[in-house]
Amino acid sequence: MTPQYFTLSVVKLKNNCPECFSNEGLELSFEQEFIESKLYKSITNKTRHQIRCTNCNTKIFPVRWNDDIERVVNYHYKTFTPKAASLKLKRSAWFFFIILLTAIVVVSFFAMNL
Ligand SMILES: [Zn+2]
Incomplete structure (x- = not known):
């Protein structure tokens, strides 16, 4: 799974x-890192910042940063607030859990009748 990044500001x-x-x-x-898999979408605590010239x-x-650039970056870094880390399950994950639960119920039902 390769982490991806979305731009915060x-x-x-x-x-x-x-x-x-x-x-x-x-x-x-x-930018802040997020991970998207088949089952979930998650925002992590990892952030990165970069400078590009348009x-x-x-x-x-x-x-290549000089002292001035470094100072400005530090200043902005202090004022920037990342999003809280989160985990969101996708529909396929719920589907997977329901099947798993059903399987457990069926198995224990048969086990009880032995
Ligand atoms: Zn340039």
Whole structure:
């Protein structure tokens, strides 16, 4: 199962891009992990943030961040609130449980009559 991420918020930064030096392209996005399987959909506690530049279309990795960028990221990181972790069962999961329950009832019924 590969975890996926959904975007929680996107903040435009006024910092200069380390790649193209434009000061209108940088976008900081906060993402949170979710896992979707056949039986359930779950939001986990894991979050990540990344910066990309919409001007030169580059992902700016933390190694390329300068002090200014780091400061702004830290600032936004403190104000950002992730969603609470949750687990939601899908219809197929309920269906599976009902079949399982029925099987248990049937088996114990036969066991009692032995
Ligand atoms: Zn750029």
